[in-house]
Amino acid sequence: MTTPQANENNLKQSAKEIITSTVFQGRWGTTDTHDTDTNDDTLAPHEDIMGTKLWDYIQPLTRQVGTILKYIWRAGLHPSETAAHDYKIALINLKELNPNAAIEVPGEFLITHQFKKIYEGGEGLAAFGVGEKKANMLHHYTRMLKQQGTPDSGKAFYQRINHYNSLRKALEEAIKAETSSGTNNTTSPAHHDNILGMGFWDKVRQLPFAEGNVLKHIWKAGMKDGSPAAEDYTKALTYLRMIIPEETLPLPSEYFHNIPFQTLMSVMHGWESHKIGDSKAYMLYHFFHLLLHKKMTGEFKSVQQRRYHYEALYQELVDVIKASNPAK
Numbered sequence: 306m307t308t309p310q311a312n313e314n315n316l317k318q319s320a321k322e323i324i325t326s327t328v329f330q331g332r333w334g335t336t337d338t339h340d341t342d343t344n345d346d347t348l349a350p351h352e353d354i355m356g357t358k359l360w361d362y363i364q365p366l367t368r369q370v371g372t373i374l375k376y377i378w379r380a381g382l383h384p385s386e387t388a389a390h391d392y393k394i395a396l397i398n399l400k401e402l403n404p405n406a407a408i409e410v411p412g413e414f415l416i417t418h419q420f421k422k423i424y425e426g427g428e429g430l431a432a433f434g435v436g437e438k439k440a441n442m443l444h445h446y447t448r449m450l451k452q453q454g455t456p457d458s459g460k461a462f463y464q465r466i467n468h469y470n471s472l473r474k475a476l477e478e479a480i481k482a483e484t485s486s487g488t489n490n491t492t493s494p495a496h497h498d499n500i501l502g503m504g505f506w507d508k509v510r511q512l513p514f515a516e517g518n519v520l521k522h523i524w525k526a527g528m529k530d531g532s533p534a535a536e537d538y539t540k541a542l543t544y545l546r547m548i549i550p551e552e553t554l555p556l557p558s559e560y561f562h563n564i565p566f567q568t569l570m571s572v573m574h575g576w577e578s579h580k581i582g583d584s585k586a587y588m589l590y591h592f593f594h595l596l597l598h599k600k601m602t603g604e605f606k607s608v609q610q611r612r613y614h615y616e617a618l619y620q621e622l623v624d625v626i627k628a629s630n631p632a633k
Contacts, residue, residue, distance in 0.1 A: 365411045368517035372398045377442045389483035396476040404469035407451040445472035501565045515547040535629035542622040550615035554599040591618040
């Protein structure tokens with residue numbers, strides 16, 4: 306089996322060709338939760354604040370907390386999605402947070418010059434192209450965070466609650482102002498439909514940022530109108546490369562109870578048919594096995610299995626991306 310290292314140069318070239326093609330608008334996606342940049346880097350929605358990439362901010366965060374920041378950050382900057390769309394997704398994820406629980410982040414995340422400017426909020430961000438509305442949201446967002454290892458207090462607790470409620474209100478008001486109907490309809494799109502009895506949110510929301518985005522983009526590939534499957538598979542590959550297969554991930558046992566491993570195996574081998582197709586079944590089979598073995602600790606065999614399933618998923622994504630662009 307070809308290893309990721311051996312495919313590094315080919316992968317970079319394939320990804321670059323797809324990312325810069327007319328069909329693929331960028332590495333962040335075009336709609337839902339965890340999007341694209343244009344060919345003009347000055348307009349990239351993930352590089353709009355103080356020249357700092359959004360990626361640098363969201364990497365230390367859990368998936369849900371990172372998603373809120375991502376969609377506030379890029380609102381109004383995306384070439385094809387409205388600001389209301391992004392604010393809705395940020396609001397969906399914010400509502401699923403427990404405001405009573407501290408949102409802890411690494412200390413180094415809090416001490417950067419850029420973070421301090423966002424934390425201060427107000428007119429200080431205007432020089433960096435951030436409007437008052439977005440600056441206000443970022444201000445409340447950052448003040449919901451707590452440095453890991455620092456003691457909590459009653460005052461800090463109530464401050465977090467106040468900033469949570471203020472951010473929620475700001476998002477709701479922004480959505481109302483941005484949409485002609487003034488409604489806040491945040492129903493789940495069709496590409497979040499269940500697969501083989503598994504619910505999209507049930508499986509994605511429990512995962513860290515990188516793992517959650519790998520699953521999200523594999524899941525919705527080919528299911529969203531107007532969005533080429535290769536676009537989502539390229540993004541899934543981008544996030545997969547962030548994952549270290551040797552590291553453990555202590556997911557609850559209940560997470561795996563309704564994963565149909567046997568059915569996925571049957572579909573990927575062509576023993577039975579399903580609308581997801583053999584390739585996606587193959588990816589899901591190896592992705593969930595990777596998570597299963599990352600849950601196990603202290604076993605050398607599990608480390609080997611993690612690497613095996615990681616490489617199998619990696620290679621399938623590379624092959625599918627290349628196959629979708631034969632002229633390249």
